[in-house]
Amino acid sequence: MLNVGAISEGFVLDHIQAGTSLQLYHDLKLDEGDYCVAIIRNARSNKMGKKDILKVECDPNTLDLDVLGFIDHNITVNIIKGEKIVEKKILKLPAEIKNVIKCKNPRCITSVEQELDQIFVLTDPEHEVYRCKYCEEKYKGHKRVR
Amino acid sequence: MRHLMSPMDFSVEELDKLLSLAMDIEKNPKKYAHACDGKKLATCFYEPSTRTRLSFEAAMLNLGGSVLGFSSADSSSAAKGESVSDTIRVISCYADICAMRHPKEGAPLVASLKSTIPVINAGDGGHQHPTQTLTDLLTIRSLKGHLGDLTIGLCGDLKFGRTVHSLIHALIRYPNIRFLLISPEELRVPSYIREDVLDKNNIPYKEVERLEDAMADLDILYMTRVQKERFFNEEDYVRMKDFYILDKAKMALAKQDMLVLHPLPRVNEISVEVDDDPRAAYFKQAQYGVYVRMALILTLLEVEVC
Numbered sequence: 001m002l003n004v005g006a007i008s009e010g011f012v013l014d015h016i017q018a019g020t021s022l023q024l025y026h027d028l029k030l031d032e033g034d035y036c037v038a039i040i041r042n043a044r045s046n047k048m049g050k051k052d053i054l055k056v057e058c059d060p061n062t063l064d065l066d067v068l069g070f071i072d073h074n075i076t077v078n079i080i081k082g083e084k085i086v087e088k089k090i091l092k093l094p095a096e097i098k099n100v101i102k103c104k105n106p107r108c109i110t111s112v113e114q115e116l117d118q119i120f121v122l123t124d125p126e127h128e129v130y131r132c133k134y135c136e137e138k139y140k141g142h143k144r145v146r
Numbered sequence: 147m148r149h150l151m152s153p154m155d156f157s158v159e160e161l162d163k164l165l166s167l168a169m170d171i172e173k174n175p176k177k178y179a180h181a182c183d184g185k186k187l188a189t190c191f192y193e194p195s196t197r198t199r200l201s202f203e204a205a206m207l208n209l210g211g212s213v214l215g216f217s218s219a220d221s222s223s224a225a226k227g228e229s230v231s232d233t234i235r236v237i238s239c240y241a242d243i244c245a246m247r248h249p250k251e252g253a254p255l256v257a258s259l260k261s262t263i264p265v266i267n268a269g270d271g272g273h274q275h276p277t278q279t280l281t282d283l284l285t286i287r288s289l290k291g292h293l294g295d296l297t298i299g300l301c302g303d304l305k306f307g308r309t310v311h312s313l314i315h316a317l318i319r320y321p322n323i324r325f326l327l328i329s330p331e332e333l334r335v336p337s338y339i340r341e342d343v344l345d346k347n348n349i350p351y352k353e354v355e356r357l358e359d360a361m362a363d364l365d366i367l368y369m370t371r372v373q374k375e376r377f378f379n380e381e382d383y384v385r386m387k388d389f390y391i392l393d394k395a396k397m398a399l400a401k402q403d404m405l406v407l408h409p410l411p412r413v414n415e416i417s418v419e420v421d422d423d424p425r426a427a428y429f430k431q432a433q434y435g436v437y438v439r440m441a442l443i444l445t446l447l448e449v450e451v452c
Contacts (some may be wrong), residue, residue: 107271109250113229116256124342131338133298134252138338 004038004055006083011065013054014076017041021052027071027100028063030056066094070130077101095122097130148446149258149265151231152277153316161316168284168434168441175208181444181451182211184195188214190257191268192224192248197410197432198268198277202245205439214241219249223426231260238262243447245277246270263424264446272306277298278409279312280442281435288434289405289427294320299360302370302390302415304335309409310370311339318349323350326360330389332382333372357390361399367392369408369415369428393417397425407431 006145016024021039036057045051056063060079068075068141077089097120103110110116110132119133130139149155156164163427169177191199194217203213223234230248237244243264245256251271258265269275287293298317300310304327314335317323325333325344334353335344335422344351354360361367372387391414394408408416408428420426444451 105251107249107251107273109230109248109256109270110253111229112250113256115229124346129342132252134255135271136251136338 004040007036007055007057008083009059010035010055010057010080011060011063011089012078012080012085013056013068014051014078015045015048016052016054016075017072018048018050018052020072021054024052024054024068024071027067028065028126030063033058033062062117064130065089066092067097067100069093070100093122093128094124096120096133101130101139103132103135103137104140105135108132108135108137110134147262147264147266149254149261150276150288150446151255151258151267152267152274152443153276153283153312155276161280164441164445165287166279166283168280168437169288171437171440172288172434175321178208178209178440178444178451181449182206182209182418182447185209185211185213185447185449186241187211187213187443188237188244189217189218189268190237190244190246190248191212191215192219192246192253194218195247195269197352197435198247199245200316201432201435202266202277202434202439203298205443208436209440209443211242211443215245230256233257234261234265243443266442266446269308272308272311274312275308275409276312277439277442278309279316279433280438281431282309282368282407282409282433283316284438285407285427285431286405289430290365293317295322296320296365297324297326297363298366298368299326299328299357299364300335300368300370301357301360301392303333303372303386304329304370305333306373307370308370310335313368314339314343318343318347323349323407325349326363327351327353328355328357328360329353330355330386333386333389357392357396358399361396361404362401364400364404367400367404367406369406369412371408371411371413371415388414390415391417391419392422394419397423400425 038055040053042050073091078085079087099118102118120130121133123129123131189199206213230253238261245266245268247268248270251273254270288325304310374383405427
């Protein structure tokens with residue numbers, strides 16, 4: 001078994017669908033900061049068979065974890081302080097997601113003005129429907145929920 | 147400061163007030179002839195339009211204001227690659243209010259986020275066309291006397307027809323509204339209107355392909371043109387464009403007090419022989435379009451006329 005040291009402050013994302021942690025790394029924009037990150041892929045899991053784990057040493061308030069609710073609400077988020085789990089965050093669908101997915105409507109203004117933020121708004125929480133803020137096109141892409 | 151992006155931006159009460167103002171303008175045009183003296187309307191039209199742009203311009207001129215603007219993307223700085231956000235920031239320095247038409251959906255919303263003057267969506271791609279909806283509502287209210295208790299047939303291009311989408315959004319807020327959606331399979335109302343608007347609000351509707359099957363039930367028949375500019379494929383357009391033609395024989399199947407509306411321009415979908423039928427209201431509708439845009443300009447500029 002591979003051993004990765006404990007972190008003193010930050011968060012541990014557990015139960016990530018195996019093979020998707022690198023994408024998650026980018027979705028959380030971890031590549032844009034000077035964070036100490038451990039990515040564990042294909043770890044053994046009683047519940048899932050295989051899973052990925054992401055450990056990030058940082059101030060937990062600096063990152064927007066809400067987007068995880070959109071990507072995969074089955075991920076377990078453990079907030080760490082003093083090398084201990086101080087909170088388990090329950091993921092909810094975010095009301096708005098910015099620059100995570102792109103509008104695929106060729107008639108949308110974002111298709112020609114690419115400096116615009118790609119914003120999707122939760123319009124139907126019951127059916128988990130997100131629509132482009134600008135053209136109201138429904139997001140039909142692959143959501144990595146299980 | 148308020149903008150108008152969708153007919154849903156106004157509550158039913160606000161809409162009633164706006165339509166009442168438009169009806170007062172129709173009765174007393176002189177009272178409003180100088181209401182906007184010294185004010186300027188910018189018409190930023192990134193795609194060709196005759197009647198919507200001229201209707202806006204006529205509305206502002208009738209109020210004593212003046213107009214400036216452009217009528218195609220080629221004659222604007224968009225041809226040089228300027229963004230909508232930058233254009234509206236500049237236009238905000240020149241005018242008091244802006245009407246924007248753009249082929250890309252959501253462009254007027256982008257403008258409204260950066261603008262320091264009210265922005266009116268004058269049509270964005272196949273998405274929304276709220277001032278056409280206000281025109282349609284005023285026409286129905288003026289000629290029928292009410293906006294509820296109606297069976298409305300929407301016929302033609304229900305997929306790309308933004309006037310249809312906006313009208314559905316607006317009408318479902320009135321009691322006892324029923325829709326007959328008359329279109330070929332390929333041009334049916336998009337799923338987001340069916341699921342999120344009609345189904346979600348329990349609005350009765352039926353989808354049919356033959357106009358003849360719907361005529362007898364209708365209080366309003368709203369005809370639309372199959373728009374060439376919405377098709378990526380010329381072949382599909384040619385196949386669809388003459389799918390429906392309203393003529394005297396079909397009008398004979400309708401109620402005596404049914405109204406025929408059309409956002410215009412028409413091509414072949416309403417035969418000219420229908421024009422003299424007292425139920426043909428589409429040219430009156432164009433006149434109502436000026437009154438309602440006058441009322442809208444006054445409302446967004448917060449001009450009160452005593």
